[in-house]
Amino acid sequence: MNMNGSPLNHGAAGVWAACILAAGTAGLAILYILAFIRSHRRGRSWPPHRLILWLSGASAAIVGILASSPAQAHAGFVAHMVSHLLFGMLAPLLMALARPVTLLLRALDVTHARKLASLLKMPPLRFVTHPAVAGILNIGGLWLLYATDVFGKMHANPFGYLSVHGHLFIAGYVFSSAILGNEPNPHPSSHIFRALILILALAGHSILSKYVYAHPPAGVPASEAEAGAMLMYYGGDAVEALLIFFFCRTWYVAVRPRPRLPQVKG
Amino acid sequence: MLFVEIMIRRTRKQKGFLAMDLNHAKPNGSNGASAAFRFRSIGSGALFGLGFVAFIDETVFHQLLHWHHFYDKSTTGVGLVSDGLFHAFSWFATLAAFFMLSDLRRKNGLNAMSWWGGMLAGGGAFQLYDGIIQHKLMEIHQIRYNVDVLPYDVAWNVIAAAMIAAGILLIRSGKRARAARNGGKRR
Numbered sequence: 001m002n003m004n005g006s007p008l009n010h011g012a013a014g015v016w017a018a019c020i021l022a023a024g025t026a027g028l029a030i031l032y033i034l035a036f037i038r039s040h041r042r043g044r045s046w047p048p049h050r051l052i053l054w055l056s057g058a059s060a061a062i063v064g065i066l067a068s069s070p071a072q073a074h075a076g077f078v079a080h081m082v083s084h085l086l087f088g089m090l091a092p093l094l095m096a097l098a099r100p101v102t103l104l105l106r107a108l109d110v111t112h113a114r115k116l117a118s119l120l121k122m123p124p125l126r127f128v129t130h131p132a133v134a135g136i137l138n139i140g141g142l143w144l145l146y147a148t149d150v151f152g153k154m155h156a157n158p159f160g161y162l163s164v165h166g167h168l169f170i171a172g173y174v175f176s177s178a179i180l181g182n183e184p185n186p187h188p189s190s191h192i193f194r195a196l197i198l199i200l201a202l203a204g205h206s207i208l209s210k211y212v213y214a215h216p217p218a219g220v221p222a223s224e225a226e227a228g229a230m231l232m233y234y235g236g237d238a239v240e241a242l243l244i245f246f247f248c249r250t251w252y253v254a255v256r257p258r259p260r261l262p263q264v265k266g
Numbered sequence: 267m268l269f270v271e272i273m274i275r276r277t278r279k280q281k282g283f284l285a286m287d288l289n290h291a292k293p294n295g296s297n298g299a300s301a302a303f304r305f306r307s308i309g310s311g312a313l314f315g316l317g318f319v320a321f322i323d324e325t326v327f328h329q330l331l332h333w334h335h336f337y338d339k340s341t342t343g344v345g346l347v348s349d350g351l352f353h354a355f356s357w358f359a360t361l362a363a364f365f366m367l368s369d370l371r372r373k374n375g376l377n378a379m380s381w382w383g384g385m386l387a388g389g390g391a392f393q394l395y396d397g398i399i400q401h402k403l404m405e406i407h408q409i410r411y412n413v414d415v416l417p418y419d420v421a422w423n424v425i426a427a428a429m430i431a432a433g434i435l436l437i438r439s440g441k442r443a444r445a446a447r448n449g450g451k452r453r
Contacts, residue, residue, distance in 0.1 A: 195358065202354035207346055210337045230336060237357060244358050248365040257373055 017158035021065045021165055025091075029058035032100060035107035044106045050098040057094030060086045061169065077220045077228040084232065087165065088142075089239040092172030097246060101183040121186065131178040131189050131197045138175040139204035141167055146208060151217040175201065179247055191251045198247060202240050209233035303375030304444060308437055310366035311384025312391075315433075317360025319389040320352070323396065333410040348400060356392070379440035387433025393426035 032054045039046045064087030068080045101120070105113045119125070127133055144150050145164060154160040179198050181188050189197075209232040216225030327334045337346075370376040397419065401408060409418040 195362070199351075199354045199358050202357060203347075203350040206353050207350035210346055210350070213337050233336075240357065241361065244361045248362050252365045252369060255369060 017162045017165075018065050020162060022062050025058050025061045025065070028095075029055055032058075032098070032103070035100075035103050038107040039103060042107070046103055046106065050103070053094050054098035054100065057091045057098065060094060061091035064088070064091060065165075077217075077224040078231060081228040081231045081235070084168070085235040085239060088168035088172045089236065090242075092169060093176045093239065093243055093246075096173055096176035096180055096182070099182050101177075105184065117184070120184075126187070129174055129178050129185075131175075131181075131194050134171070134175040134178040135197045135201045135204075138171040139201050139208070141171050142205070142208055146212050146217055147215070149218055152219055176243060179243060180250060182250065191254065194247065198244065202236075202244075205236050205240070206233055209236065299375075300444060303370065303373070304377045304380045304440060306366065306375065307370055307377040307380040307440075308384035308387075310363050310370060311381035311386075312388030313359035313366070314363035315385035315387065315389030315429075316392040317356045317363060318385070319392045319396075320356030321360065327409070334407050337407070345400065352392070352396075352400070377440055377444065379436055379443060383433045383436030383438075383440055385433070386429045386436060390426045390429025390431075390433060393429065394423060397422040397426055 032051065036046055036051050064083040064085070067086065068083030105116060108116060128137065145154070145168075150164065154164045177183060178189075179194050181194060209229045212232065213226050213229035216222050220228075323334070328336070367376070367381070370381075397409075401419070401422075408415050409422060
């Protein structure tokens, strides 16, 4: 239980920030459904299991927001960690597996699809979607949040809450997507390189869990920090096992035996 | 150290095979493909062994017996980083090893003796690293608290060394078995 004045205790002022997040997530779910329908209408079918992945991801995100919304401030650091696992890790992974960019390219007409494709090729976007950069933004963001006083300040105003959570979600999504490499990419990284980045990111997450265990963020009681850190460590392992599994699966599909094509001599 | 040297020498010798496209290779076809499959069998086994030992460590010693501590707070920064890297690597290795194993099986390239050899050697190497470097040099945590830890340390590291030795023997006999098979065919 948090007493008044703890960083996890905020007034009703922060509730609307959580509402914006939840509404944004619901909006993403509706957009995907619209793109799914449009792609089918244009005669390009899209596997329904990806729609289910996207909707499960959106649901996980909303549950995560509710678990640690400012209205639930009494729930404390453990609830915040539930939110981190659901909203920052599981939801982005499920949504990355749904391949939204590929679906969007299919749903749009040719002119708009080309515009989107050239937008995706722009240097700033290519930079942040590189697996190494995405990994640093994702894990580095978490270190900033828990190992500095950002965690305390985040709860001081709704904009802090909104920007931190927005970053956690987007960085989690871009990282999952970059590791899976399942969207169109003119310069894909090799599997071995992505495996290396994935391992370093996992290590960064588990080291941070133990750091939080020993050094509670400002205002978090030691017992709550310990329980939250262990949830972060083992819950993180569970979500990361999913990411590793689907990453390895992309390798398994890529190296499948194929009949050799006839050699062209000339 | 000897083990590491052997592995490095082997890697160097077989660099050519590593880059080989095995998607169309037949396991008993050329010598090169066969050696590459054997090398991958060792690799998959070693990754699995490493992950398996880490898994036993986590479930048996941390969760069931509560001998190990999650984090005993006297750990240095280096110890924490080493622990985190190994935790991540072993988690990844376990799952990756299964996919490599299925890949070898669907290509008919699994060399079972080499796989088991790799598994024992990989698992032993990780246990030795954990027992000597992480427990003793970095002092991340001890095997057991409030008892004389020496017998535990000795047992831990002797088992690790025995696993490595058995693994190397199996890897060697896997190589010999393959050589005998290929030799027989050539004649």
